[in-house]
Amino acid sequence: MLIKKPEDIRSSEITDQKLYLNRRKFILGASVAGAALAAGVLVRELSSPAPAGANAKLGFSKSPLSTSEKQTPFKDITNYNNYYEFGTDKYSPAAEAKNFRTRPWTVKVEGEVKKPKILDIDAILKLAPLEERVYRLRCVEGWSMVIPWVGFPLSAFINACEPTAKAKYLELTTLHDPKQMPGQNSGVLDWPYVEGLRMDEAMHPLAILAVGLYGETLPNQDGAPLRLVVPWKYGFKSVKAIVKARFTEKQPVNTWNIAAPSEYGFYSNVNPQVDHPRWSQAKERRIGEFFKRDTLMFNGYGDQVARLYAGMDLRKNF
Amino acid sequence: MRNRGIVLLKVAVFLGCLGPLAYLLWGYHADDLGANPIEVITHTTGRTTLVFLLITLSITPLRSLSRQPWLIRLRRMLGLFAFFYGCLHFTTYIWLDQFFDWANMVKDVQKRPFITAGFTGFVLMIPLALTSTGWAVRKLGGKRWQWLHRLIYLSATAGVIHFLWLVKKDISEPLIYAGVLALLLLYRIGAWGIPALKARRARLTESAP
Numbered sequence: 001m002l003i004k005k006p007e008d009i010r011s012s013e014i015t016d017q018k019l020y021l022n023r024r025k026f027i028l029g030a031s032v033a034g035a036a037l038a039a040g041v042l043v044r045e046l047s048s049p050a051p052a053g054a055n056a057k058l059g060f061s062k063s064p065l066s067t068s069e070k071q072t073p074f075k076d077i078t079n080y081n082n083y084y085e086f087g088t089d090k091y092s093p094a095a096e097a098k099n100f101r102t103r104p105w106t107v108k109v110e111g112e113v114k115k116p117k118i119l120d121i122d123a124i125l126k127l128a129p130l131e132e133r134v135y136r137l138r139c140v141e142g143w144s145m146v147i148p149w150v151g152f153p154l155s156a157f158i159n160a161c162e163p164t165a166k167a168k169y170l171e172l173t174t175l176h177d178p179k180q181m182p183g184q185n186s187g188v189l190d191w192p193y194v195e196g197l198r199m200d201e202a203m204h205p206l207a208i209l210a211v212g213l214y215g216e217t218l219p220n221q222d223g224a225p226l227r228l229v230v231p232w233k234y235g236f237k238s239v240k241a242i243v244k245a246r247f248t249e250k251q252p253v254n255t256w257n258i259a260a261p262s263e264y265g266f267y268s269n270v271n272p273q274v275d276h277p278r279w280s281q282a283k284e285r286r287i288g289e290f291f292k293r294d295t296l297m298f299n300g301y302g303d304q305v306a307r308l309y310a311g312m313d314l315r316k317n318f
Numbered sequence: 319m320r321n322r323g324i325v326l327l328k329v330a331v332f333l334g335c336l337g338p339l340a341y342l343l344w345g346y347h348a349d350d351l352g353a354n355p356i357e358v359i360t361h362t363t364g365r366t367t368l369v370f371l372l373i374t375l376s377i378t379p380l381r382s383l384s385r386q387p388w389l390i391r392l393r394r395m396l397g398l399f400a401f402f403y404g405c406l407h408f409t410t411y412i413w414l415d416q417f418f419d420w421a422n423m424v425k426d427v428q429k430r431p432f433i434t435a436g437f438t439g440f441v442l443m444i445p446l447a448l449t450s451t452g453w454a455v456r457k458l459g460g461k462r463w464q465w466l467h468r469l470i471y472l473s474a475t476a477g478v479i480h481f482l483w484l485v486k487k488d489i490s491e492p493l494i495y496a497g498v499l500a501l502l503l504l505y506r507i508g509a510w511g512i513p514a515l516k517a518r519r520a521r522l523t524e525s526a527p
Contacts, residue, residue, distance in 0.1 A: 080353035088488040091352065141486065143354060188488050259487055278432060278483065280422075287353050291417060 055217035058130055060150045065206060066134035067300075072145035076287050078219045082139065083240060084189055085174065085181035086221065092183075093221035100180055100241075102225035111246040112167035119160065121225050125211060128156035132215070133208055135231035137238075138270045138299045144284045149229055150212030155203045157245070163199075167247035170202045171195070172228055175243045189255055195239035196252030196266065197230065198308075206231055206304055209242075232301040234268045265318040269309070270299035274318050324391055331392055335399040338366040339406070356414045363407035364436075368481065368495055370400035371474040375502045382509075394450055397470070401447040404440050432483035439476030442469045471506075474499055 079094045086096035105121040130150050138144045158170065176192035178184040184191045201207065210229045211218055218224040223240025230237050236256050246252075256264035263277050272282045272295040283292040298305050309317075342359055345351040351358040374397040381389040416423050426433045446467055448454070455463045478499050481492040 076353035084487075090354075143357075186488075278430060280426070280430075285354070285356065290356075290414075292415075 055212075055219060057216055058150050058212045060130035060132050060212075060215070063131040063133050066132065066148075067136060067146060069134075069136070069146045070288075071134060071148055072287050074214050077145060077147055077213060078221060080287065081221045082141075082235065083183075083221060083223070085183045085191075085193065085241070087183045088186075088188060094219075096182055097220035100220040100224070102220065102241075105225050105243075107226065107242060108244045109161045109246075110244070111171075111248050112164045113247055114162040114164060117161075124157065124160075124209075124226065127160050128152035130211070131208075133210075133229070135206075135229060136299050137229075137231065137235050138284055138295060140234040140236055140264070140268070140276065140281075142279065142281070142284050144286050144295075144299075146286075148214055149208065149210040150215060150218075151208040151210035151229065153205055154207040154209050154228065155205070157209055158199075158202060161245060161247065163247040166249050168199055169248045169250070169252055170197050170199060171244075171246040171248055171252035172197075172239045172242050173244035173246070174239055175241045190258050193239060193255045194252065195228065195237055195254045196248075197237075198251075200308055201230070201305075204305060204308065206301060232269060232298040232305045234270060236264070237268050267309075267314070267317045269305075269314065269318075270295060271297060271314055271318070273297075274315055324388055328392065328395065332395060335370070335395070338362060338403065356410070360407070360410050360415060363403050363410055364481070367400055367403040367407050368474070368477045370396055370403060371470065371477060372495065372498050372502065374400055375470060375474060375499070379502065379505045379509075398447060398450060401443045404443050408440050432480050435476045435483060436480035439473045439480060442473040442476065446470060446473075471503060475503075 080090050081093040082090065083093040083097070086093035103121070107119045107121070107124060108116075109119060110116040130152055132148055132150050134146060134148045136144060137147050163170075172195050174193035175181065176184060178191075197207070208229050210223070210227050211225060213219070213222060218227065223238075226242045227240040228238045228242065237254075251266060254264075254266060256268075257266060270281075275281050281295055284295045285292050296302070342351070342362055345358070346355060374393060377389055377393040377396065381387055412418060412423065416426075427437050428434070446469055449458065449463065449466060458466065478492065478496045481495060482489060485492060
């Protein structure tokens with residue numbers, strides 16, 4: 001497979017390349033047999049980091065919707081990933097998604113639309129000018145990052161899909177290809193991964209489709225070639241490697257809701273007052289920081305999005 | 319095995335048991351613990367505690383199955399290492415994770431079943447560590463000491479439950495620990511139960527007219 005390499009690799013990327021992430025897993029060897037030697041249960045696994053600089057530079061403008069907070073380093077955004085299609089370990093997507101094919105790529109548009117159609121990724125990329133959006137990302141697990149995405153408003157994509165008046169929800173689906181996505185061979189989640197938004201949420205100017213980060217094409221482990229970013233919701237709402245957009249009248253059922261209905265709701269707005277049944281959501285650890293910080297309502301985007309939920313009981317609609 | 323050999327082996331095992339700690343210290347020093355070092359420290363100390371509890375529990379079956387009675391002489395050290403890593407795990411929670419937010423920790427222990435389970439498992443190890451000396455064995459008497467130290471079954475069970483309850487979805491790893499623990503506990507049931515049953519049957523046949 002061909003990987004385009006630009007001539008001008010920034011020096012910062014070269015430093016990234018020498019970083020190797022080590023992870024150590026404790027494997028209980030042949031159960032009792034290996035017990036005598038404590039050291040024997042420790043197996044060191046080495047995984048090389050994502051190849052930095054393998055992605056093409058993108059042209060984009062800055063957005064006033066960006067935060068000026070310190071951005072999480074590229075190596076952390078591209079090595080610490082929750083992307084179960086490539087394994088449940090945080091560091092496996094960087095290794096397992098290396099040869100993922102993002103071209104040719106199309107997105108099927110169906111459901112409550114004027115006319116079902118298939119959009120090519122290169123046509124999608126021309127739907128709207130690319131912008132850099134530096135957003136906070138809060139994972140439901142209690143950690144957060146600040147990520148300089150490159151993308152365009154989801155509303156531009158929706159308009160191109162020409163939904164009918166009946167369309168109340170948008171459902172987005174990840175590619176299902178166990179040959180390329182080894183994690184899909186396990187039954188840890190129902191594949192393919194599906195997520196949904198209410199139409200007014202999807203049309204909100206903060207909701208974007210991302211095609212890049214740190215000014216370059218999106219690395220595979222971060223959801224290339226096309227992923228959703230909804231910064232006021234927990235990270236798992238932001239579905240990756242999108243191949244299908246379906247407009248529906250009824251509320252779609254999202255993958256994590258199927259997996260654990262009492263733990264992950266449809267809305268999944270970041271909310272420090274509503275705990276996950278098994279852990280608190282009041283605080284978060286920003287990757288790279290020692291102290292935990294308070295989690296903000298709607299991940300700090302309340303001024304822009306709170307009106308979407310006026311009058312709703314957010315404890316019930318978690 | 320000769321005494322000298324055992325002493326050498328004990329030194330080697332002791333150094334080996336420090337491996338996980340050395341890995342963390344070195345990794346921290348070299349900034350090599352990934353994007354979320356506190357998570358790595360928490361998970362590594364927790365896993366190591368469980369591994370040592372299971373290793374400690376496997377000494378008895380191993381020595382009788384392999385007929386190597388000297389293995390018992392490693393057991394106390396292994397058990398104490400389980401406690402040592404348990405202390406590190408607990409300290410990580412108090413210090414690095416919660417940063418001495420006592421009010422929140424009290425709430426956590428009450429409200430979060432996985433933390434309640436982990437805390438229980440840790441607390442149950444304390445009397446075992448305190449009575450790990452030869453003096454304590456003599457003071458308590460062998461029988462009573464043995465009964466007290468069966469708390470390790472509860473402690474390890476609580477530890478495995480703690481692990482099972484905390485993972486988001488992929489329970490394959492905690493299930494491995496659960497499986498090994500189940501085997502080790504089943505061995506005990508077999509080892510106590512079968513002779514007891516035989517004795518009972520023998521008594522019954524004797525008393526039969």
